[in-house]
Amino acid sequence: MNLELPDLATDFGAAAARAFADLGGVDCARRAEAEPGVREVEVAKALDGLGALDVDPRSDLDSAAAAGELCRQAGRNVLPYPIASVVMRSPEDGLPFAVVGDDRPRVDHGDLFGEWRISTLDGRSKTAGPMAPRLASKLGPFVTDLTAGRDQDPSTGADVSLHMALTGWQILGTAERALELAVEHVSDRVQFGQRLSEFQAVQFQLADAAVAVDGLRELSRFTLWRLFASPNEARADVLALRLHALDSARSVLRTSQQLHGASGLCDEYDISILCRHIQPEMRLPFGAERTASELFAAAAAIGFSGLFPHGGSAV
Amino acid sequence: MDYDFGERACELRARLRELISTEIPHDYLGAFTDDPEDLEVAQRFCRRLAAEGLLTWAWPEEYGGSGGSVWEQTVVREEMWAHHEPRGAQYMGLNWVGPAIMAFGREGQKERFLPPIAAGQVIWCQGFSEPDAGSDLASLTTRAEPHEGGFRITGQKIWTSYAQMAQWCVLAARVGTATTKKHEGITIFLIPVDREGITVRPIKSMLGPHHLNECFFDGVFAGPDEVLGGVGNGWNVIRRALAHERVGIARYARCDRLMSQWAGTRDGMAALPVGLRSAWARALVQVRVARLLAYRAVAEQEAGRSADVSASAARLAVTQCDQQVAELLFQAVEDRSLEGPDNDAPLEGAIEDHWRYAQAATVAAGTIEIQRMIVSRSLLAGNKGAP
Numbered sequence: 001m002n003l004e005l006p007d008l009a010t011d012f013g014a015a016a017a018r019a020f021a022d023l024g025g026v027d028c029a030r031r032a033e034a035e036p037g038v039r040e041v042e043v044a045k046a047l048d049g050l051g052a053l054d055v056d057p058r059s060d061l062d063s064a065a066a067a068g069e070l071c072r073q074a075g076r077n078v079l080p081y082p083i084a085s086v087v088m089r090s091p092e093d094g095l096p097f098a099v100v101g102d103d104r105p106r107v108d109h110g111d112l113f114g115e116w117r118i119s120t121l122d123g124r125s126k127t128a129g130p131m132a133p134r135l136a137s138k139l140g141p142f143v144t145d146l147t148a149g150r151d152q153d154p155s156t157g158a159d160v161s162l163h164m165a166l167t168g169w170q171i172l173g174t175a176e177r178a179l180e181l182a183v184e185h186v187s188d189r190v191q192f193g194q195r196l197s198e199f200q201a202v203q204f205q206l207a208d209a210a211v212a213v214d215g216l217r218e219l220s221r222f223t224l225w226r227l228f229a230s231p232n233e234a235r236a237d238v239l240a241l242r243l244h245a246l247d248s249a250r251s252v253l254r255t256s257q258q259l260h261g262a263s264g265l266c267d268e269y270d271i272s273i274l275c276r277h278i279q280p281e282m283r284l285p286f287g288a289e290r291t292a293s294e295l296f297a298a299a300a301a302i303g304f305s306g307l308f309p310h311g312g313s314a315v
Numbered sequence: 316m317d318y319d320f321g322e323r324a325c326e327l328r329a330r331l332r333e334l335i336s337t338e339i340p341h342d343y344l345g346a347f348t349d350d351p352e353d354l355e356v357a358q359r360f361c362r363r364l365a366a367e368g369l370l371t372w373a374w375p376e377e378y379g380g381s382g383g384s385v386w387e388q389t390v391v392r393e394e395m396w397a398h399h400e401p402r403g404a405q406y407m408g409l410n411w412v413g414p415a416i417m418a419f420g421r422e423g424q425k426e427r428f429l430p431p432i433a434a435g436q437v438i439w440c441q442g443f444s445e446p447d448a449g450s451d452l453a454s455l456t457t458r459a460e461p462h463e464g465g466f467r468i469t470g471q472k473i474w475t476s477y478a479q480m481a482q483w484c485v486l487a488a489r490v491g492t493a494t495t496k497k498h499e500g501i502t503i504f505l506i507p508v509d510r511e512g513i514t515v516r517p518i519k520s521m522l523g524p525h526h527l528n529e530c531f532f533d534g535v536f537a538g539p540d541e542v543l544g545g546v547g548n549g550w551n552v553i554r555r556a557l558a559h560e561r562v563g564i565a566r567y568a569r570c571d572r573l574m575s576q577w578a579g580t581r582d583g584m585a586a587l588p589v590g591l592r593s594a595w596a597r598a599l600v601q602v603r604v605a606r607l608l609a610y611r612a613v614a615e616q617e618a619g620r621s622a623d624v625s626a627s628a629a630r631l632a633v634t635q636c637d638q639q640v641a642e643l644l645f646q647a648v649e650d651r652s653l654e655g656p657d658n659d660a661p662l663e664g665a666i667e668d669h670w671r672y673a674q675a676a677t678v679a680a681g682t683i684e685i686q687r688m689i690v691s692r693s694l695l696a697g698n699k700g701a702p
Contacts, residue, residue, distance in 0.1 A: 001318060001320055001614070003318075004316065183695060207631070211608070211690065215604040215608055215628075218611055222316075225317065225318055229319075240599065243596065243597065244600045247597070296595060299599060304599050304603075
């Protein structure tokens with residue numbers, strides 16, 4: 001039993017953290033919203049310098065964990081780039097890969113590439129390209145609708161699973177950073193003659209948020225390990241990670257924003273940018289309730305016993 | 316990253332399950348019922364475990380154990396709790412009274428107390444909480460006055476599980492007057508429950524018999540050789556005991572087992588009302604997460620780091636998950652669980668038992684409010700977890 005990240009992943013994550021800090025951290029997302037070209041010019045260059053595209057999460061668990069750390073660091077900064085999609089680009093043609101909903105292929109940062117490889121949860125795969133400009137909305141500044149093109153060979157389950165798992169790591173990063181921002185704010189802000197952090201009502205909210213983040217971190221690692229150790233049950237495992245990522249992040253982001261007071265709604269505070277820019281990852285290809293429904297069905301079909309079978313599946 | 320328990324731990328798990336399946340009735344709900352046979356099942360099982368060398372698997376070899384790793388200890392905790400703790404009240408002696416005596420006891424105390432625990436022959440209870448000292452345990456007021464070379468102990472304990480069936484009690488009392496440092500003076504005594512001056516009164520509760528008792532100490536004599544760890548050193552002993560209790564109960568394992576059983580005895584999950592399916596999916600995940608947080612605390616312990624904060628985080632997740640699953644299963648069973656334990660419907664009985672017992676999960680061994688304080692203080696002190 002070893003719960004720790006491999007050194008390769010830790011080192012790669014640390015290098016990514018430095019590179020994203022050099023871009024300005026969350027401010028890079030803020031700038032990209034005003035000037036979308038920042039993504040191609042600055043972010044793509046930084047990722048290239050980092051060697052991000054040299055990591056293939058399909059190859060082994062260590063590489064997958066390194067990709068996970070890259071995505072977590074991207075999530076901490078809501079890096080304006082489709083990080084999981086480029087990490088999971090097609091080995092044949094280099095097209096970025098995204099899991100999409102059944103009815104409408106809609107992808108975050110879809111405008112960055114002329115052609116995509118998209119897949120539904122069931123593995124139905126097509127090429128696709130941008131059909132309209134970015135939504136440029138508050139909650140989906142870089143979301144782009146795609147037009148499906150020609151059919152492709154069905155995606156492997158492993159690609160769909162890895163993309164969803166890496167998105168889970170990305171959301172983990174955002175939740176981690178949101179909690180840190182809350183801690184920083186309540187430690188500085190004084191009301192009624194004392195720091196907000198001295199109010200027990202605030203402390204208890206922080207504790208619950210910390211447990212949510214800790215649990216999501218452990219589940220992210222475990223799920224990645226499961227994808228390699230028990231690939232036959234991958235679908236239920238990644239849906240479980242996605243469901244927990246969505247539920248945890250929604251709760252932690254809400255807590256953090258609430259503890260920021262009115263400041264939390266202002267874009268000059270990082271928490272506002274985190275809350276807005278992570279929404280596409282939390283809604284695409286589908287949100288929490290659909291994820292729960294898919295998990296129930298997957299668990300009923302293939303089980304969810306994990307490490308501890310009791311002579312029957314828990315579904 | 317590798318979540319494989321390893322061959323030795325997996326073999327241990329298989330061996331424990333085999334023993335449980337042959338020794339424990341399929342509708343067993345623990346030793347603490349009105350039926351004396353249930354207690355006898357537990358006592359018999361402990362003797363069998365002892366004969367197989369499994370009862371003290373976690374103990375160091377010098378005390379007759381197998382020096383089991385923390386992960387093997389985790390396997391034991393999981394299998395025992397998943398199957399309604401068939402060791403009965405003896406888990407307390409095995410899990411922390413014995414180790415506390417190893418750590419703090421004199422040679423004579425080790426020779427006297429450890430062999431009976433290892434043989435599965437003795438039940439211990441824990442006299443810590445008092446009517447006015449619950450979460451604030453260090454405020455305890457039970458007094459131990461020096462008397463004829465020993466002590467006279469006077470006071471009241473409460474919530475004392477298994478006191479009616481225990482032969483021995485680990486008792487916390489105060490020697491001297493409480494100062495501004497209320498941890499000072501607390502002293503641990505090892506005394507027989509049948510000693511003159513001790514009165515045990517059961518407290519009726521939703522948990523069922525034996526779980527909660529009051530204990531009154533009316534000038535009870537304790538000799539100097541019955542002090543554990545030295546006069547005034549009791550807080551250190553208690554800290555060791557409570558640290559173990561925080562990670563001690565693998566509640567998630569019973570949640571897993573009950574959900575598995577429910578699924579396995581119905582027509583797939585088709586019988587589950589549509590309105591409960593989302594909650595069921597979430598419960599599956601919460602149980603997994605609670606387990607992983609408990610493993611994090613075990614890993615910290617294995618690495619020799621303080622597990623206080625990770626254990627508190629795990630307890631927050633595990634205990635609330637326990638209640639969440641209990642409520643979900645109760646809703647799945649609907650009003651059948653109002654009928655209580657029933658030999659013809661063992662799962663419904665187990666769910667009823669689980670629901671009642673889960674209500675105590677967020678209070679027992681330190682309320683979740685205390686755990687939240689521990690987690691938030693660490694967070695605010697700058698321990699932010701992964702960078």
